[in-house]
Each structure stands twice: as C-alpha cells, then as structure tokens.
Amino acid sequence: MKFGLLTYDENKKFFNVGDNIQSLAAKQFLPNVDVFLNRERLSEYEGKDLKLIMNGWFTHNIHNWIPSENINPFFISFHINNTAAPYMLNKKGIDYLKKHEPIGCRDQFTVETLQSKGIAAYFSGCLTLTLDSYKVADEERDETIYIVDPLYSYPSYDKVTYNLKYFLKSIQNGNIFKLGKQKKHIRSFIDSSVLEKAEFINQELPSNKYNDEEKFQMAEELLHKYAKAKLVITSRIHCALPCLAMGTPVIFVNGFDSFVDSCRFDGILDLFNRVDIDATSGNFTTNFGLEGKITLNTKIKNLEKHHELANVLKESCRKFISS
Numbered sequence: 001m002k003f004g005l006l007t008y009d010e011n012k013k014f015f016n017v018g019d020n021i022q023s024l025a026a027k028q029f030l031p032n033v034d035v036f037l038n039r040e041r042l043s044e045y046e047g048k049d050l051k052l053i054m055n056g057w058f059t060h061n062i063h064n065w066i067p068s069e070n071i072n073p074f075f076i077s078f079h080i081n082n083t084a085a086p087y088m089l090n091k092k093g094i095d096y097l098k099k100h101e102p103i104g105c106r107d108q109f110t111v112e113t114l115q116s117k118g119i120a121a122y123f124s125g126c127l128t129l130t131l132d133s134y135k136v137a138d139e140e141r142d143e144t145i146y147i148v149d150p151l152y153s154y155p156s157y158d159k160v161t162y163n164l165k166y167f168l169k170s171i172q173n174g175n176i177f178k179l180g181k182q183k184k185h186i187r188s189f190i191d192s193s194v195l196e197k198a199e200f201i202n203q204e205l206p207s208n209k210y211n212d213e214e215k216f217q218m219a220e221e222l223l224h225k226y227a228k229a230k231l232v233i234t235s236r237i238h239c240a241l242p243c244l245a246m247g248t249p250v251i252f253v254n255g256f257d258s259f260v261d262s263c264r265f266d267g268i269l270d271l272f273n274r275v276d277i278d279a280t281s282g283n284f285t286t287n288f289g290l291e292g293k294i295t296l297n298t299k300i301k302n303l304e305k306h307h308e309l310a311n312v313l314k315e316s317c318r319k320f321i322s323s
Contacts, residue, residue: 001049001050001051001072002034002035002047002048002049002050002051003030003031003032003033003034003035003050003051003052003321004033004034004035004036004037004050004051004052004071005023005026005027005030005033005035005036005037005052005053006019006022006023006026006036006037006038006039006052006053006054006055006056007023007036007037007038007039007212008020008038008039008040009038009039009040009060009061010207010208011207012207013206013207014204014205014206014207015204015205015207015210015215016203016204016238017203017204017205017215017218017219017222018203018236018237018238018239019039019056019238020215020216020218020219021128021131021219021222021223021238021239021242022055022056022077022126022127022128022238023216023219024131024216024219024220024223025055025126025127025128025130025131025242026053026055026127026317028130028131028133029053029314029317029318029321030053030321031321034050035047035050036212037052037071039056039058039059040059040060040061040064041061041064042064042065042066042067042068042071043064043065043066043067043068044064044068045067045068045070045071046068046070047070048070049070049071049072050070050071050072051072051074051320051321052067052071052072052073052074053073053074053076053127053317053320054067054073054074054075054076054078055076055077055078055106055126055127056077056078056079056106057079057081057264058078058079058080058084058088059084059088060084062084062087062088063087065087065088065093066092066093066096067096073100074100074316074317074320075097075100075101075103075104076104076124076127076313076316076317076320077104077105077106077124077125077126077127077128077313078103078104078105078106078110078124079105079106079107079110079264080110080113080114081260081263081264082109082113082259082260082263083260085113089113089114089117094117094118094119097114097117097119098118098119098120101119101120101121102120102121102122103119103120103121103122104121104122104123104124104313104316105121105122105123105124106124106125106126106264106268107123107263107264107265107266107267107268108123108266108267109263109264109266111123111267123267124309124312124313124316125267125268125271125306125309125310125313126237126238126241126268127313127317128237128238128241128242128245129241129242129244129245129306129309129310129313130245130310130313130314130317131223131241131242131245131246132245132246132247132310134223134224134226134227134242134245134246135227135245135246135247136227136228136246140228141228141229141230141248142228142229142230143230144198144199144225144228144229144230145194145197145198145199145229145230145231145232145233145296146198146199146200146201146225146226146229146231146232146233146234147190147194147195147198147199147200147201147232147233147234148200148201148202148203148232148233148234148235148236148239149201149202149203149204149234149235149236149239150182150186150190150233150234150235150253151182151185151186151235151253151255151277151279152204152235152236153235153255153256153257153258153261153279154181154182154185154255154279181282184282185255185277185279185282185284188277188282188284188293189253189275189277189284189290189293189294190233190293190294191292191293191294191295191296193295193296194293194294194295194296197296198233201222201225201239203222203236203238203239205218222239223242223246226239226242226243226246226248227246227248228248229243229248229249230249231248231249231250231251231298231300232248232249232250232251233250233251233253233294234250234251234252234253235252235253235254235255235256237252237264237265237268240252240272241268241271241306243302244271244272244302244306245306245310247302248302249273249299249300249301249302250272250273250302251272251273251274251275251288251294251300252269252272252273252274252275253274253275253277254269254274254275254276254277255276255277255278255279256279257279257280270305271303271305271306272303273286273287273288273300273302273303274286274287274288275290275294288300
C-alpha cells in the first residue's frame with residue numbers, strides 16, 4: 001500500500017505555511033510518503049491505491065469534490081466551512097462521507113453540520129495537537145517571545161489592495177480607513193516592552209516563490225522555533241495548537257467577528273489561554289486572569305486540556321496506517 005500526503009494551492013498573492021504544519025502532523029504517522037496530493041485536486045488522482053489522512057479545511061475548489069476512488073481516506077480533524085458545506089454536501093458528497101464514516105471533525109460546527117445530514121461524526125480536535133515529537137527539554141527553552149499574525153483578520157494594506165475588487169469593496173465598507181486599527185488594538189493588551197523585544201512572524205507568505213519542499217522546510221523551522229520559545233502570542237490556530245503539543249506557553253488572540261472564521265474554532269478555543277477582543281471597540285477580556293497588559297514578566301501555564309484529544313488522535317492514525 002502506498003501513502004499520500006496533502007499539499008496545497010496558493011492564492012494569487014499568498015500561501016499559508018500553517019497548511020504545511022498540518023501536513024507535518026499527518027506525515028509523522030506515515031512509514032513513507034509515496035505521493036504528494038493537492039488538496040484541491042483529489043478527484044484527479046489516477047495512480048495506484050493509497051492511504052491518505054484527510055485533515056484540515058475542505059475545500060476551496062468545491063467543484064472538484066469528491067476524491068478519487070483510488071484514495072483510501074481517513075477523515076480526521078476534518079473541517080467543512082459554512083461557505084463550502086452547501087456545495088460539498090449534495091447527495092453525492094453525503095454518500096461519499098457516509099461510506100467513510102465516522103468522520104473525525106476538527107470543530108463542533110463541522111460535527112453538527114455533518115450530523116444534520118445523517119453522517120456519523122464526532123469531535124476529534126486538530127491533528128497538530130500530536131506534534132509533541134518536536135518538544136524540547138526545558139533547559140533548551142530560550143527567552144524568545146514570538147508574536148505570530150496577531151489579529152490577522154483585521155484590515156491590512158495587503159488585503160485591501162489584493163485586487164481591484166477587494167480595493168473597491170474596502171472603500172465601500174470602510175475597511176480602508178481602518179488600517180491602523182490592528183496596531184492600536186494590539187497595543188491595548190501587549191505592553192510596549194514586549195512589542196519591542198518580541199520577534200514577529202508571518203505565517204502567510206508571498207506566493208510563487210517557494211516549492212513544496214521549501215514550504216515544508218519552513219514549517220519545520222517554525223515548529224523548532226516555537227518549541228524553544230518562552231511565550232507565543234498568536235491568532236493562528238496552527239501556531240497555537242502545536243504550541244500546546246510542545247508545551248510552549250501560548251496565548252491565543254481571538255478577534256474574529258465573521259462566522260466564516262469563528263465556525264472553525266467551535267470547540268478549539270476552549271483549549272487555550274485567550275485574549276478575546278472586540279473587533280469594533282478594542283475592549284478585551286481574558287480567561288487567565290490577566291491584570292493590565294501582557295508584559296515581559298507575564299507568566300502563564302497552558303490549560304493542558306488537549307492531552308486526551310491528542311492521545312485518541314495518535315491511536316486512530318496509527319490504527320488506520322497499520323490496518
């Protein structure tokens with residue numbers, strides 16, 4: 001039996017290295033990778049039968065669903081966004097998922113969406129919770145604080161100038177006049193001493209510059225950095241979830257105000273120490289008793305709620321690969 005691993009399309013300007021981190025989580029269970037399969041073109045695969053761990057967001061190419069019959073899928077940490085569900089869950093799509101049920105879902109929204117169609121589904125959490133293989137000994141941890149894409153859903157220059165359509169829309173909805181809001185809101189809960197000392201990381205990088213091998217290498221390098229960090233502050237779940245797995249103190253910054261974003265987090269947010277910020281006013285609350293702002297002296301301990309999920313994920317993946 002051959003084994004496949006997911007790769008991903010880029011959009012016109014960017015790609016998300018967090019996708020590659022998700023694939024690294026799947027890769028650790030494979031004896032070898034025989035074929036790289038693009039998530040958006042799984043229906044086009046015509047090679048020999050193979051096993052494929054199907055974790056992550058499905059799918060941007062809604063018209064190219066369902067996967068080839070030559071793919072033996074394991075649906076774990078599966079997410080269907082509310083924008084894709086009406087197209088993917090037609091009769092053909094429902095029959096396909098029922099053939100491979102039960103479906104392990106990354107979030108409760110996907111669980112409820114599938115169950116409403118008569119598909120057996122359960123909350124599995126995200127496969128990146130199993131990345132404790134990157135964990136380092138405490139003595140290897142350094143003093144670096146990483147701030148990774150905080151409040152990235154806010155309007156930014158790159159987003160409002162993505163293309164003419166986005167630019168005109170940003171004028172119409174007023175987002176072009178909110179380009180300073182991200183920095184202002186970040187400063188409301190992170191002290192200037194932290195902002196000056198921290199290393200900022202962007203997990204969304206320019207497209208058409210890197211091949212898949214380079215992307216996976218970047219994902220590996222990020223995991224090694226996060227594993228040694230003193231603290232990570234992020235709005236990226238595929239930064240925050242691996243940090244939980246690696247025992248790195250992490251604060252998740254939740255400033256998402258659209259259902260397209262928030263439906264991805266149902267059930268996941270409970271795993272984190274969080275800053276929940278009102279995207280309109282900038283007012284925030286925390287679930288870890290923060291007084292004032294996050295400073296260089298702020299110390300947190302992860303909630304450690306993820307271990308049961310991670311253990312089941314590991315056992316399930318190993319069983320699928322060995323069966």
